[in-house]
Amino acid sequence: MLKRVPDLAAGRFPQLLVWIALAEAQELVVLRGVTREVVDYTLLAKLSVDISARYKECMKIASMLLTYSTSITAERVRLYCAYKEPYYQAMSTYFQGAACMQKEDARNCVQAVANLKKASVLFEAVGPLEKRYEGKMAADKEEKERVTLLSTVFLRSQQIISRDLDIVTHRNDSVYYEPIPEPEAVCNALSLVKPTKLPAVTTSDLWRDGEVANCLKPTAVVASDATTENQQQGNSRPREGCCSSCIIC
Structure with missing residues (x-):
């Protein structure tokens, strides 16, 4: 029966939804982390690298493996994953810079400048991808609230990076006067989510x-x-x- 429904053929679309659900579950972990009283930016950087990798895999499945790749749903999924992958690359770099900011010494100050400059450049590249996805979703009246939230979160992230970059740049220019090093390498990915196998469901003959x-x-x-x-x-x-x-x- 599933072969007669292109979206469900060979279980590819359900598998894609599993990957996206896991990526979004990890996003919730990051959201909880940034709202804690004491924020572990190093941990958040590692989690963000993992999220980016998950969306990259989702993009691969959506672009190459789905038999329904010309459908409206497939296009939305591709645009969503294409936006989320580099977004979390940029956020990971930002979190690395924020971790350096917390240490408040000359070496970490200039390292924060380097990391935040890189994050700012990465965010500039994410902007057009976010707009493409936002434009596709805006065509659906039922997605109006989601589009507004998406735009607000993206703009707020960009503002925070710009604000923190101004802070550490001013600190170095007025206190430390140190040369700016190269940005840190991408940190290792860390996952705190895993799939849970649901009990089998008996279907009618x-x-x-x-x-x-x-x-x-x-x-x-x-x-x-x-x-x-x-x-x-x-x-x-x-x-x-x-x-x-x-x-x-």
């Missing part, structure tokens, strides 16, 4: 019945015939289905 599969196929009906048939059915008892496995009331 009807879904594997050939006659049921046939009666689910649409049949062309001439409009005049359909009108006559509906009038007759209105004055008669419920008719039987098209096969022994189904009853149409």
